[in-house]
Amino acid sequence: MSNIKNIAVFTSGGDSPGMNAAIRAVVRTGLFYNLNVFGIGRGYDGMIHGDIFPMNAKSVANIIQRGGTILKTARSEEFRTVEGRKLAYENLNAHSIDAVVAIGGDGTFTGAAKFIEEHNIPFIGLPGTIDNDLAGTDFTIGYDTAINTVIEAVDKIRDTAESHDRVFVVEVMGRDSGLIALRSGISVGAECVLIPEIKVDYEAMMDRLDRTRKNKASRVIIVAEGDEEGGGFVVAERIKARFPHYDLRVSILGHIQRGGSPTCMDRVLASRLGVAAVEALLEGRRGEMAGLIHGQVSFIPFSKAIKHIGSVNDNLLRIVDILSS
Structure with missing residues (x-):
């Protein structure tokens, strides 16, 4: 186990059903391992503007069934700049945050990879997007x-x-x-x-x-x-x-x-990956997305996860043709 004591979690990009279940899993797993857990409001924008606050078990009570994200989400042009990322780092440092769980998609992981490169804070990503277009997982949350x-x-x-x-x-x-x-x-x-x-x-x-x-x-x-x-x-x-x-x-x-209440599949996926993300940080992993491949949790570097899947299952296309005739 690492020396990590304080972790933060945020959601970024488009919202997707199951993000709250993922937040809940990260917070409760962090508390299980005696970590201090912080939430970051409004994604990278909140990180830049100091919207960082402690979370406990009560913070995530009765949210697993709710759509959207209690941490809110926003897109941040400022985070695309060196100055913006430096402000974000200073705010994380002010709260002694050792590691971060980022829930989002392509843009979220692109930003996380750049941030790690510049400021050396471990990030683990969770695939929160309805499009299912990230490599490294059979299904995305939502x-x-x-x-x-x-x-x-x-x-x-x-x-x-x-x-x-x-x-x-x-x-x-x-x-x-x-x-x-x-x-x-x-x-x-x-x-x-x-x-x-x-x-x-x-x-x-x-x-x-x-x-x-x-x-x-x-x-x-x-x-x-x-x-x-x-x-x-x-x-x-x-x-x-x-x-x-x-x-x-x-x-x-x-x-x-x-929108809407997440399905059982999304709640279970979010819960499994939320637990895996915290445990991965404690094991020393960084710069990776947690996903599910053939029913098993796996990890893939951000650089590979953010490449959209360029092809679709030919058999699914064939099924459309057969059954629509």
Whole structure:
């Protein structure tokens, strides 16, 4: 075990369901190992402006089921500067903080890696993002809740689509990653799933829509917001130009995918990784993200974790094609 006595935890970037469960796990594990635990409000911005405060068991009571993050989150342009990071270091030093747990995604870990390089404070990261687009973990905290939110919403959309014989284009989150669209698309029985990683074959999509018109009263197309064509409304315009007789609607699910009570899977994932993060710091690890690979906790350097996954599971794409025919 190391000489670490005081640790801090913060959330950064976009919020995701399960962040509170992760905060709870970090705080309670720190207390279990007789550490002093501090929270940092509003991510790196709070670190720069001294929003640092002690936390205890009561601080994290009754939060495991809550969405969002009790520590708040913000993006910090100031932290991108040498001067900003120096202020952050001075504030951590003023509270005698020996190590930090950072809960977030790509930008969070990029900032942490730079901070370690300049100021030599150990960081361990937890993957908190609904996009599931980090290397080094099968699933990120918040992803399971987000796709279940999409499923619930699209199931309801399907009811009204079937009642009116309509085609619905549903846009889901995923600026750089189509993993929300892909898994939720299979789960709701979508006719087509359009994602940033794959070039859209519009001829094949139009043929499929025309073919399934005879067997289905409703059709749903799932589009990731980062799709090369520009999202749901652009895709809908292309379809309407080809089939002007279709009764077509567009639904943008937006930020409801980030909110809500986390699923059991996300609560357990956040809890396991929160415990692992504190124990990793005590073992002397630094500059790594804790993740779950094939059910086992593993660690990957920030430099590898922050590289977005560039490909998707071909078998999932094949399943979409088979089941939508």
